[in-house]
Amino acid sequence: MEVKVLTIKEDILGINEKRAKNNYERLNEKRILTINIMSSPGAGKTSLILQTIDRLHPKLRIGVIEGDVASQVDADKVHQRKVPVVQINIPGGCHLDANMVANALNNLPLMEIDLLFIENVGNLICPADFDLGEHKRVILASTPEGDDKPYKYPTMFTEADVVLVTKIDLLPHLDFQLSRFSEGVTRLNANVKIFPLSCKTGEGMSQWFSWLLYQRRYLKTRLIRQSSQP
Amino acid sequence: MHELPITQGILSIVLQHAKSVQARRITSINVKVGEISGVVPDYVRLQFDLLSKDTIAEGANLIFLPSPTSLRCRRCGRIYTPENPDWICPECGNNKFEIMSGRECSVESMEIG
Numbered sequence: 001m002e003v004k005v006l007t008i009k010e011d012i013l014g015i016n017e018k019r020a021k022n023n024y025e026r027l028n029e030k031r032i033l034t035i036n037i038m039s040s041p042g043a044g045k046t047s048l049i050l051q052t053i054d055r056l057h058p059k060l061r062i063g064v065i066e067g068d069v070a071s072q073v074d075a076d077k078v079h080q081r082k083v084p085v086v087q088i089n090i091p092g093g094c095h096l097d098a099n100m101v102a103n104a105l106n107n108l109p110l111m112e113i114d115l116l117f118i119e120n121v122g123n124l125i126c127p128a129d130f131d132l133g134e135h136k137r138v139i140l141a142s143t144p145e146g147d148d149k150p151y152k153y154p155t156m157f158t159e160a161d162v163v164l165v166t167k168i169d170l171l172p173h174l175d176f177q178l179s180r181f182s183e184g185v186t187r188l189n190a191n192v193k194i195f196p197l198s199c200k201t202g203e204g205m206s207q208w209f210s211w212l213l214y215q216r217r218y219l220k221t222r223l224i225r226q227s228s229q230p
Numbered sequence: 231m232h233e234l235p236i237t238q239g240i241l242s243i244v245l246q247h248a249k250s251v252q253a254r255r256i257t258s259i260n261v262k263v264g265e266i267s268g269v270v271p272d273y274v275r276l277q278f279d280l281l282s283k284d285t286i287a288e289g290a291n292l293i294f295l296p297s298p299t300s301l302r303c304r305r306c307g308r309i310y311t312p313e314n315p316d317w318i319c320p321e322c323g324n325n326k327f328e329i330m331s332g333r334e335c336s337v338e339s340m341e342i343g
């Protein structure tokens with residue numbers, strides 16, 4: 001048998017990138033600011049989303065995509081607040097991909113959403129490699145997890161737009177050093193914003209709300225300007 | 231499992247290319263894996279053996295070509311491969327950098343019959 005070498009040079013996740021781009025264009029068309037929220041399990045992603053709904057919805061109309069290995073627990077909590085939500089379950093899976101989000105978008109009333117949260121599967125490794133078509137990436141790191149997370153899981157933090165240090169009400173009981181944590185994040189990422197906050201006491205939450213409102217306004221202005229150009 | 235979509239991606243890429251040149255058999259595949267891509271070659275091998283069963287890629291030898299991490303110092307601009315756990319720049323001792331490569335994952339080439 002004659003053996004031949006065929007050069008390919010093709011990115012393995014290229015198909016995901018392509019689908020992510022489709023999602024991005026679709027979200028832009030509807031002017032929906034989309035935030036991919038990532039963290040390890042239990043860092044407070046759902047609490048953050050619920051607090052944000054309580055504060056901003058329906059003035060800013062929110063929608064949510066929930067990604068979990070199993071259960072509807074998170075989606076039920078969101079649903080109770082009369083916010084459109086789609087639950088994605090991935091048995092044995094560890095992250096959301098662009099195709100799953102595309103399907104979820106088909107099941108959301110996109111005309112009634114200004115801000116879409118995609119709550120990724122709790123995991124500090126895999127979700128970083130799968131673009132979903134979001135506008136911004138937000139990483140949560142809770143103080144009980146320790147201040148060494150950006151040193152141990154660097155790739156997760158390199159492309160974050162915002163890092164939220166959650167559960168800061170627990171700081172008096174922990175050895176967590178905010179300066180060591182922040183140093184670990186900024187060495188990887190020059191443009192990242194770091195907001196320490198607590199969903200429990202409300203401390204620091206206003207920075208997060210202001211950032212979201214600013215991003216939504218900015219996106220809208222940018223898209224209107226683009227569409228008015230010949 | 232992070233590796234599953236990677237393995238599926240490899241298989242679908244090689245089968246597609248094999249079809250376009252009407253190859254009868256894929257005997258080996260060269261895959262470039264970045265050092266910090268988080269992909270574990272042994273897992274990919276295991277999954278590939280299962281997924282490629284009854285395809286022309288069955289039994290193909292998967293060869294992983296490690297792609298080293300390359301960083302660019304944000305202070306002095308030096309491009310370096312980190313040699314210490316803190317990824318500090320060997321030129322100026324700064325610890326702020328951009329990741330230039332090391333996260334990529336691609337099918338480079340394959341041998342067909």
